[in-house]
Structures are given as structure tokens and as C-alpha cells.
Amino acid sequence: MSVTKIIKCSNCGVFNTNREYCKNCNALISDTKKRQIKEAQVKQDQIDVVLHEKENPNLAERLKKHPNLFYRIIGWILYSAIMIVSLIGAGLAWFIAMVAAG
Incomplete structure (x- = not known):
């Protein structure tokens, strides 16, 4: 069974039958x-973001791989300082959540 689709063009108003x-x-x-087309564009945008992050690491990552000792x-x-500050922040957030929970 073939389904006939009649679609009105939003640009010119012409009715089209079974056309893209x-x-x-x-x-x-x-x-x-x-x-x-939208799904392909979203996938390409996600790929572009990942490639950009891979090609442009942050300062600590670039310095960790520098040839000079x-x-x-x-x-x-x-990198260690950033990790310690992050751990302190996470611990503080956990503590505040536990105090608020009672």
C-alpha cells in the first residue's frame, strides 16, 4: 500500500505530492x-566539540607534556593544586548537603 503525502510548501504555497x-x-x-539533516548536524557538532577539546588541552595538560623537565x-x-581544590569543593558540597538533610 502506497501512502500519498500532499505537502504544502511553506515558501511558495504550492501543494506537492510525494516529494521531498x-x-x-x-x-x-x-x-x-x-x-x-538535523541529526547529522547535531552529530557533526558533537564531533567538532570533542576534536576541539582534544586538540586544545588546558594549560596544566599542556605543561605536563612539555619537553622541558x-x-x-x-x-x-x-594539576595537583586543581585536583586538591576540586576535592575540597566536593567535600564541602557533600558536607553542606548532609547538614541540610538533617
């Missing part, structure tokens, strides 16, 4: 095609 693009103005009118030591100290 308008026969008059060639605008995209298919919802399934629009969803596929002095800079590597500074990188590890900076």
Missing part, C-alpha cells in the same frame, strides 16, 4: 529529510 523538495521553488518540505614539574604541581 518543492517542484516550484525547490525548497525542502519533507519532515523526515529535515530530521535526518622544569615545565613538566610546574604542570604536575598545577
Whole structure:
């Protein structure tokens, strides 16, 4: 069984039968095609974000991999300081949540 889809073009107002693009103005009118394009764009955006994070590490990560030993030591100290501050913040948040819970 074939389903006939009649879609009105939002650009020019022409009714199209079983088409993804308008026969008059060639605008995209298919919802399934629009969803596929949107999904592909979202996936590509996520890939771009991951690649950007991988190619541009933060200062501590760059210093930890530096060829100079002095800079590597500074990188590890900076990384350790960030971790300690994060642990203190997490512990403080946990303590406040426990006090608030009673």
C-alpha cells in the first residue's frame, strides 16, 4: 500500500505530492529529510566539540607534556593544586548537603 503525502510548501504555497523538495521553488518540505539533516548536524557538532577539546588541552595538560623537565614539574604541581581544590569543593558540597538533610 502506497501512502500519498500532499505537502504544502511553506515558501511558495504550492501543494506537492510525494516529494521531498518543492517542484516550484525547490525548497525542502519533507519532515523526515529535515530530521535526518538535523541529526547529522547535531552529530557533526558533537564531533567538532570533542576534536576541539582534544586538540586544545588546558594549560596544566599542556605543561605536563612539555619537553622541558622544569615545565613538566610546574604542570604536575598545577594539576595537583586543581585536583586538591576540586576535592575540597566536593567535600564541602557533600558536607553542606548532609547538614541540610538533617
